[in-house]
Amino acid sequence: MSTIEHNLQDVRRRIAAAAAECGRDAKEITLLAVSKTKPASALEEAMAAGQRAFGENYVQEGVDKIRAFAAHPLAAELVWHFIGPLQSNKSRLVAEHFAWCHTVDRLKIATRLNEQRPASLPPLNVLIQVNISDEASKAGIPLAALPALADAVAALPHLRLRGLMAIPAPESDYARQLAVFREMAEALAALQARHPQADTLSMGMTDDMPAAIAAGSTMVRIGTAIFGARDYGAPQ
Numbered sequence: 001m002s003t004i005e006h007n008l009q010d011v012r013r014r015i016a017a018a019a020a021e022c023g024r025d026a027k028e029i030t031l032l033a034v035s036k037t038k039p040a041s042a043l044e045e046a047m048a049a050g051q052r053a054f055g056e057n058y059v060q061e062g063v064d065k066i067r068a069f070a071a072h073p074l075a076a077e078l079v080w081h082f083i084g085p086l087q088s089n090k091s092r093l094v095a096e097h098f099a100w101c102h103t104v105d106r107l108k109i110a111t112r113l114n115e116q117r118p119a120s121l122p123p124l125n126v127l128i129q130v131n132i133s134d135e136a137s138k139a140g141i142p143l144a145a146l147p148a149l150a151d152a153v154a155a156l157p158h159l160r161l162r163g164l165m166a167i168p169a170p171e172s173d174y175a176r177q178l179a180v181f182r183e184m185a186e187a188l189a190a191l192q193a194r195h196p197q198a199d200t201l202s203m204g205m206t207d208d209m210p211a212a213i214a215a216g217s218t219m220v221r222i223g224t225a226i227f228g229a230r231d232y233g234a235p236q
Protein backbone atom coordinates (compact mmCIF):
# COMPACT_ATOMS: atom_id res chain seq x y z
CA MET A 1 0.00 0.00 0.00
CA SER A 2 1.37 3.47 -0.86
CA THR A 3 1.98 6.01 1.87
CA ILE A 4 -0.75 8.24 0.47
CA GLU A 5 -3.24 5.37 0.39
CA HIS A 6 -2.34 4.52 3.97
CA ASN A 7 -2.67 8.17 5.04
CA LEU A 8 -6.04 8.50 3.30
CA GLN A 9 -7.40 5.45 5.09
CA ASP A 10 -6.14 6.88 8.37
CA VAL A 11 -7.82 10.27 7.73
CA ARG A 12 -11.08 8.54 6.76
CA ARG A 13 -10.93 6.56 10.00
CA ARG A 14 -10.37 9.77 11.96
CA ILE A 15 -13.33 11.44 10.24
CA ALA A 16 -15.51 8.43 11.08
CA ALA A 17 -14.33 8.48 14.71
CA ALA A 18 -14.91 12.23 15.11
CA ALA A 19 -18.38 11.87 13.56
CA ALA A 20 -19.29 8.91 15.77
CA GLU A 21 -18.13 10.82 18.83
CA CYS A 22 -20.79 13.49 18.28
CA GLY A 23 -23.48 11.27 16.79
CA ARG A 24 -23.08 12.43 13.19
CA ASP A 25 -23.10 10.29 10.06
CA ALA A 26 -19.63 10.36 8.49
CA LYS A 27 -21.31 10.44 5.07
CA GLU A 28 -22.30 14.06 5.77
CA ILE A 29 -18.61 15.00 5.68
CA THR A 30 -16.73 15.37 2.39
CA LEU A 31 -12.99 14.93 2.49
CA LEU A 32 -11.21 17.44 0.30
CA ALA A 33 -7.60 16.44 -0.42
CA VAL A 34 -5.55 19.64 -0.44
CA SER A 35 -2.89 18.97 -3.05
CA LYS A 36 -1.19 22.38 -3.36
CA THR A 37 2.55 22.11 -4.14
CA LYS A 38 2.19 18.34 -4.66
CA PRO A 39 3.04 16.71 -8.02
CA ALA A 40 0.50 15.03 -10.28
CA SER A 41 1.91 11.65 -9.22
CA ALA A 42 0.75 12.28 -5.64
CA LEU A 43 -2.77 13.13 -6.83
CA GLU A 44 -2.72 10.01 -9.00
CA GLU A 45 -1.94 7.90 -5.93
CA ALA A 46 -4.81 9.51 -4.04
CA MET A 47 -7.14 8.84 -6.97
CA ALA A 48 -6.06 5.18 -7.02
CA ALA A 49 -7.07 5.09 -3.34
CA GLY A 50 -10.55 6.40 -4.16
CA GLN A 51 -10.10 10.15 -3.63
CA ARG A 52 -12.05 12.33 -6.08
CA ALA A 53 -12.27 15.86 -4.57
CA PHE A 54 -9.13 18.00 -4.65
CA GLY A 55 -8.40 21.47 -3.29
CA GLU A 56 -5.85 23.79 -4.88
CA ASN A 57 -4.64 27.18 -3.60
CA TYR A 58 -2.75 28.65 -6.52
CA VAL A 59 -4.72 29.37 -9.68
CA GLN A 60 -2.09 28.50 -12.29
CA GLU A 61 -0.87 25.39 -10.48
CA GLY A 62 -4.46 24.20 -10.08
CA VAL A 63 -5.34 24.82 -13.74
CA ASP A 64 -2.18 23.00 -14.86
CA LYS A 65 -3.24 19.95 -12.83
CA ILE A 66 -6.84 20.09 -14.07
CA ARG A 67 -5.54 20.15 -17.65
CA ALA A 68 -3.06 17.36 -16.94
CA PHE A 69 -5.88 15.11 -15.70
CA ALA A 70 -8.42 16.10 -18.38
CA ALA A 71 -7.73 12.92 -20.40
CA HIS A 72 -7.46 10.65 -17.33
CA PRO A 73 -9.99 7.77 -17.20
CA LEU A 74 -11.36 9.20 -13.94
CA ALA A 75 -11.54 12.82 -15.21
CA ALA A 76 -15.35 12.93 -15.23
CA GLU A 77 -15.45 11.95 -11.54
CA LEU A 78 -12.91 14.49 -10.30
CA VAL A 79 -14.16 17.58 -8.49
CA TRP A 80 -11.79 20.53 -8.34
CA HIS A 81 -12.09 23.12 -5.57
CA PHE A 82 -10.30 26.46 -5.56
CA ILE A 83 -9.46 27.28 -1.92
CA GLY A 84 -6.77 29.98 -2.17
CA PRO A 85 -6.86 33.77 -2.13
CA LEU A 86 -8.33 35.01 -5.41
CA GLN A 87 -7.27 38.16 -7.23
CA SER A 88 -9.56 39.73 -9.81
CA ASN A 89 -7.12 39.20 -12.64
CA LYS A 90 -7.16 35.41 -12.03
CA SER A 91 -10.90 34.99 -11.67
CA ARG A 92 -11.46 33.89 -15.28
CA LEU A 93 -9.27 30.80 -14.87
CA VAL A 94 -11.21 29.81 -11.75
CA ALA A 95 -14.56 30.40 -13.46
CA GLU A 96 -13.52 28.32 -16.48
CA HIS A 97 -11.85 25.37 -14.79
CA PHE A 98 -13.03 24.75 -11.23
CA ALA A 99 -16.31 23.33 -9.89
CA TRP A 100 -16.10 25.19 -6.56
CA CYS A 101 -14.59 28.40 -5.20
CA HIS A 102 -14.33 28.61 -1.38
CA THR A 103 -12.88 32.08 -1.04
CA VAL A 104 -15.46 34.58 -2.26
CA ASP A 105 -15.22 37.56 0.08
CA ARG A 106 -16.33 40.53 -2.01
CA LEU A 107 -19.00 41.28 -4.55
CA LYS A 108 -16.52 42.37 -7.20
CA ILE A 109 -14.99 38.88 -7.35
CA ALA A 110 -18.42 37.22 -7.30
CA THR A 111 -19.60 39.43 -10.16
CA ARG A 112 -16.55 38.60 -12.25
CA LEU A 113 -16.87 34.86 -11.59
CA ASN A 114 -20.54 35.08 -12.59
CA GLU A 115 -19.75 36.89 -15.84
CA GLN A 116 -16.85 34.60 -16.68
CA ARG A 117 -18.50 31.26 -15.90
CA PRO A 118 -18.97 29.55 -19.29
CA ALA A 119 -22.63 28.95 -20.17
CA SER A 120 -21.71 25.36 -21.11
CA LEU A 121 -20.85 24.55 -17.49
CA PRO A 122 -23.18 24.21 -14.49
CA PRO A 123 -23.17 27.17 -12.08
CA LEU A 124 -19.95 27.56 -10.09
CA ASN A 125 -20.48 26.42 -6.49
CA VAL A 126 -19.33 29.21 -4.19
CA LEU A 127 -18.66 29.55 -0.50
CA ILE A 128 -18.33 32.89 1.23
CA GLN A 129 -15.16 33.10 3.30
CA VAL A 130 -15.72 34.49 6.79
CA ASN A 131 -12.92 36.03 8.83
CA ILE A 132 -14.03 34.37 12.05
CA SER A 133 -11.03 34.79 14.34
CA ASP A 134 -7.93 35.83 12.51
CA GLU A 135 -7.80 39.60 12.87
CA ALA A 136 -4.42 39.66 11.18
CA SER A 137 -5.73 38.04 8.01
CA LYS A 138 -7.17 40.19 5.28
CA ALA A 139 -9.07 37.25 3.80
CA GLY A 140 -12.74 36.82 4.53
CA ILE A 141 -15.55 39.15 5.52
CA PRO A 142 -16.69 39.93 9.06
CA LEU A 143 -19.90 38.14 10.07
CA ALA A 144 -21.77 41.44 10.13
CA ALA A 145 -21.21 41.82 6.38
CA LEU A 146 -22.42 38.32 5.53
CA PRO A 147 -26.18 38.82 4.97
CA ALA A 148 -25.72 41.55 2.36
CA LEU A 149 -22.98 39.72 0.44
CA ALA A 150 -24.90 36.42 0.59
CA ASP A 151 -28.05 38.02 -0.85
CA ALA A 152 -26.05 39.60 -3.66
CA VAL A 153 -24.18 36.37 -4.50
CA ALA A 154 -27.37 34.30 -4.40
CA ALA A 155 -28.86 36.57 -7.07
CA LEU A 156 -26.08 35.79 -9.60
CA PRO A 157 -27.35 33.15 -12.05
CA HIS A 158 -24.04 31.47 -12.92
CA LEU A 159 -23.04 31.02 -9.28
CA ARG A 160 -24.64 28.75 -6.73
CA LEU A 161 -24.30 29.89 -3.12
CA ARG A 162 -23.48 26.67 -1.23
CA GLY A 163 -22.39 27.97 2.18
CA LEU A 164 -19.45 29.24 4.19
CA MET A 165 -15.74 28.66 4.59
CA ALA A 166 -13.32 29.70 7.34
CA ILE A 167 -9.65 29.42 8.19
CA PRO A 168 -9.53 30.25 11.91
CA ALA A 169 -6.33 31.55 13.47
CA PRO A 170 -4.11 28.60 14.52
CA GLU A 171 -5.14 27.40 17.98
CA SER A 172 -3.99 24.24 19.74
CA ASP A 173 -6.65 24.12 22.48
CA TYR A 174 -9.61 21.92 21.49
CA ALA A 175 -12.22 23.87 23.46
CA ARG A 176 -11.15 27.14 21.85
CA GLN A 177 -11.11 25.56 18.37
CA LEU A 178 -14.62 24.29 19.02
CA ALA A 179 -15.92 27.68 20.18
CA VAL A 180 -14.82 29.36 16.95
CA PHE A 181 -16.19 26.58 14.74
CA ARG A 182 -19.53 26.77 16.57
CA GLU A 183 -19.81 30.45 15.64
CA MET A 184 -19.46 29.37 12.02
CA ALA A 185 -22.14 26.71 12.43
CA GLU A 186 -24.51 29.35 13.85
CA ALA A 187 -23.70 31.63 10.93
CA LEU A 188 -24.55 28.83 8.48
CA ALA A 189 -27.86 28.16 10.26
CA ALA A 190 -28.74 31.86 9.96
CA LEU A 191 -27.74 31.83 6.29
CA GLN A 192 -29.88 28.75 5.61
CA ALA A 193 -32.96 30.55 6.88
CA ARG A 194 -32.66 32.90 3.87
CA HIS A 195 -30.86 30.59 1.45
CA PRO A 196 -31.91 26.97 2.02
CA GLN A 197 -29.58 25.73 -0.75
CA ALA A 198 -26.57 26.70 1.41
CA ASP A 199 -25.70 23.23 2.71
CA THR A 200 -21.92 23.40 3.06
CA LEU A 201 -19.61 24.38 5.90
CA SER A 202 -15.98 24.15 4.77
CA MET A 203 -13.80 24.07 7.85
CA GLY A 204 -11.25 21.83 9.53
CA MET A 205 -7.64 21.20 8.49
CA THR A 206 -5.05 18.64 9.63
CA ASP A 207 -4.61 20.24 13.07
CA ASP A 208 -8.21 21.08 13.96
CA MET A 209 -10.35 18.53 12.11
CA PRO A 210 -12.05 16.82 15.09
CA ALA A 211 -13.30 20.11 16.55
CA ALA A 212 -14.56 21.23 13.14
CA ILE A 213 -16.53 17.99 12.74
CA ALA A 214 -17.94 18.25 16.26
CA ALA A 215 -19.20 21.76 15.41
CA GLY A 216 -20.88 20.67 12.17
CA SER A 217 -18.33 20.88 9.35
CA THR A 218 -19.54 19.22 6.14
CA MET A 219 -16.25 19.57 4.24
CA VAL A 220 -12.81 19.15 5.77
CA ARG A 221 -9.77 20.38 3.83
CA ILE A 222 -6.83 18.09 4.58
CA GLY A 223 -3.35 18.42 3.09
CA THR A 224 -0.51 17.44 5.39
CA ALA A 225 -2.15 14.34 6.89
CA ILE A 226 -2.67 12.92 3.37
CA PHE A 227 0.34 14.08 1.36
CA GLY A 228 2.92 14.84 4.07
CA ALA A 229 4.58 18.16 4.82
CA ARG A 230 4.79 20.70 2.01
CA ASP A 231 8.12 21.94 0.75
CA TYR A 232 7.64 25.42 -0.67
CA GLY A 233 11.31 25.71 -1.56
CA ALA A 234 11.56 22.75 -3.90
CA PRO A 235 10.94 23.03 -7.63
CA GLN A 236 7.40 21.92 -8.40
Ligand SMILES: *Cc1c(COP(=O)(O)O)cnc(C)c1O
Pocket (backbone or CB within 6 Å): 034, 036, 057, 083, 084, 167, 205, 206, 207, 221, 222, 223, 224, 225
Ligand atom coordinates in the same frame (compact mmCIF):
# COMPACT_ATOMS: atom_id res chain seq x y z
C1 LIG B 1 -3.13 24.39 2.90
C2 LIG B 1 -4.58 24.54 3.23
C3 LIG B 1 -5.30 23.50 3.84
C4 LIG B 1 -4.67 22.19 4.30
O1 LIG B 1 -3.89 22.39 5.43
P1 LIG B 1 -3.20 21.16 6.20
O2 LIG B 1 -2.87 21.74 7.52
O3 LIG B 1 -2.02 20.76 5.40
O4 LIG B 1 -4.21 20.06 6.31
C5 LIG B 1 -6.65 23.68 4.05
N1 LIG B 1 -7.29 24.83 3.69
C6 LIG B 1 -6.62 25.84 3.11
C7 LIG B 1 -7.37 27.07 2.73
C8 LIG B 1 -5.26 25.74 2.87
O5 LIG B 1 -4.62 26.77 2.30
